Amino acid sequence: MLPSDLRNNIRRGDHNTHTSGVCQHYVQANLVVIPKEYAFDFLLFTIRNPKSCPIIEVLEAGQFESKYAEGSDIRTDIPLYHVYEHGQLTDKKHRIDDGWKDDFVSFLIGCSFTFESQLIKGGIPLRHIEENKNVAMYKTSIPTEKAGVFEGSTVVSMRPVPDALVQKAADITSLFPEMHGAPLHVGDPGEIGIDDITQPDFGDFVGIKDGETPMFWACGVTPQAVALQAKIPYMITHAPGHMFVTDWKNDEYLNGK
Amino acid sequence: MLPSDLRNNIRRGDHNTHTSGVCQHYVQANLVVIPKEYAFDFLLFTIRNPKSCPIIEVLEAGQFESKYAEGSDIRTDIPLYHVYEHGQLTDKKHRIDDGWKDDFVSFLIGCSFTFESQLIKGGIPLRHIEENKNVAMYKTSIPTEKAGVFEGSTVVSMRPVPDALVQKAADITSLFPEMHGAPLHVGDPGEIGIDDITQPDFGDFVGIKDGETPMFWACGVTPQAVALQAKIPYMITHAPGHMFVTDWKNDEYLNGK
Incomplete structure (x- = not known):
């Protein structure tokens, strides 16, 4: 299956489980969405801790299409999201376009897959x-x-x-x-x-x-755990194992292309 | 001369010219100081343009001692500073500790020396x-x-x-x-x-x-020119050629140590 087909299935609600083993040759990413107020500290944290926080892409405030996934929408193309308020899990959602704010900055972080x-x-x-x-x-x-x-x-x-x-x-x-x-x-x-x-x-x-x-x-x-510990007022992440699947091939990513 | 001696001389006002050819084996750095409000955008810019913006160190809001220069103060240890307001050069100063604000974030960027x-x-x-x-x-x-x-x-x-x-x-x-x-x-x-x-x-x-x-x-x-063009309300930089001299040796920096 092509990642674009998978993302469309997810968006339509036809795929709502984990993404392990799906589109095996393509890069899957962790998602962390936080208000812009915390974005500088978080970005600096990822730079200072590159082994645990390999940044794939930063989507600036309000942006939701990944450059590594044409036509994608990170608010609807992940099967399950976790919403945290002040360090507590308060909601699980299949899409987050409802309630999306223009000051949300999104980080796509490398995944062990x-x-x-x-x-x-x-x-x-x-x-x-x-x-x-x-x-x-x-x-x-x-x-x-x-x-x-x-x-x-x-x-x-x-x-x-x-x-x-x-x-x-x-x-x-x-x-x-x-x-x-x-x-x-x-x-x-x-x-x-x-x-x-x-x-x-x-x-x-x-x-x-x-x-x-x-x-x-x-x-x-690590970055998710650390952000939770900081008890920032609002954060959205993917649910564990429910990743964002890009159009980028693993081999290309690992070889820096 | 040791960089720590040079920095002390500068701080005392005994060295107020450029630093070209001084402490030749040590890393000299460009300085950009901006309010935290713009720090996320600027840090992201440096990450996206690593060839022109090789980041040596980010000093978080209010910090002024470089970890690559023990006992240093980036507000007093550079021979000459430029102050820009809304993209215009409005002042040249030999120290910036007077008027320093707790929300100033400082970036040390690699220098061609x-x-x-x-x-x-x-x-x-x-x-x-x-x-x-x-x-x-x-x-x-x-x-x-x-x-x-x-x-x-x-x-x-x-x-x-x-x-x-x-x-x-x-x-x-x-x-x-x-x-x-x-x-x-x-x-x-x-x-x-x-x-x-x-x-x-x-x-x-x-x-x-x-x-x-x-x-x-x-x-x-490049990052200085781009920040000027953005006409952000307030920015301080080193004056051209008047760099911050660290205790870090060129060889160690270039070999990633």
């Missing part, structure tokens, strides 16, 4: 994908670099990798510094403040078998 | 330096990518390079994409909208001899 496509290509097995689950994500003790009202710790995603492939997985991902880049940590979860690896803060734990090592990468949920 | 140190190391003769002049700068027809109120054309710096060294100069500078990177144009000035190469918009023309080719690079004056 893009990143994982390269690992799979490199022969790294990813169990959460094999089992059709969400990747396990954890809050850590690794600080982010603060910007204005936005501060907090880094959220990481964890993937169990066969010991013999750990170096290869690190090498592959380090080739893409514009995406999440090299792992932040490999091995003992306690060293980065994760007390119980079986209890992720978000997503699903898929076990760590004998002969596997947990590998941790900076995660695109 | 850093860039030129690599060319000289690579054996490229730079006549404006040999003649102790300012580099020639021109407004062009090369558009920038707009962000909010900031839009306009790219300003380039021009250096005449012996024909046999043109490829080498291009190669050297392309190694530093975080600085101005590869040349934007080589050869005929008319192709980028420069009608009279002998009349630069800023700086000094040092001639183009037989056997030399004009090479054009994106210039750090």
Whole structure:
């Protein structure tokens, strides 16, 4: 399916579930919408923390068409949105054009689906994908670099990798510094403040078998978590796993085209 | 001389001329100070135009110490400042701590002095330096990518390079994409909208001899020119050639350390 067809289906209400595994070769993006008043601090936060916040595109106040998706509307082309007020989830909506304000600034941020496509290509097995689950994500003790009202710790995603492939997985991902880049940590979860690896803060734990090592990468949920913690008055995001699908191919994005 | 000594001299009023050739191995920076209201648009402009606007550091509202210069104060450690109101130069000052406001956001932007140190190391003769002049700068027809109120054309710096060294100069500078990177144009000035190469918009023309080719690079004056054109109510910059000198070595900056 072409991303434009998917976006049309979503807009018509014909696709209202997650986008995992859909349009596999195209870049999917996290969405964060905040009032312009907070946009400078947030943009600065993403620049200071590029591993967890790889910015794909910034849509200026009031804009809603992505340049990477012709004819798109980020207010209607995502299957499910979360609305937060003062750090609390107050609503879940299938479209946000109703109630859209001219001072809303939108950020499209890189998503691990893009990143994982390269690992799979490199022969790294990813169990959460094999089992059709969400990747396990954890809050850590690794600080982010603060910007204005936005501060907090880094959220990481964890993937169990066969010991013999750990170096290869690190090498592959380090080739893409514009995406999440090299792992932040490999091995003992306690060293980065994760007390119980079986209890992720978000997503699903898929076990760590004998002969596997947990590998941790900076995660695109970090900016969302940090914005929630800042308790800004109003924020809209995509619902986890319900992403914005662009017309941009993963390969082109990762190679900087 | 150490940069910290230079900054102290400037602060005491003992050094009030340009900083060209001073503390040669250290990064010198352009300064742009604007009210926070315009900071998101300006930061977005720099991100969208990284070749002409290589950001070294953003000092959040009210901050005035650079993390690359311990004990520094960007309000007193530059020999001369320009104050612009609604796009007009209204004042020249040796310090700006008087009248400083808590909502002022400051941007330190890469300067061609850093860039030129690599060319000289690579054996490229730079006549404006040999003649102790300012580099020639021109407004062009090369558009920038707009962000909010900031839009306009790219300003380039021009250096005449012996024909046999043109490829080498291009190669050297392309190694530093975080600085101005590869040349934007080589050869005929008319192709980028420069009608009279002998009349630069800023700086000094040092001639183009037989056997030399004009090479054009994106210039750090671009963001200043664009901010002036936007006629924002208030802006402070360094006076041309009167830079902020950091404790950061050119080599470390260019190699991303």
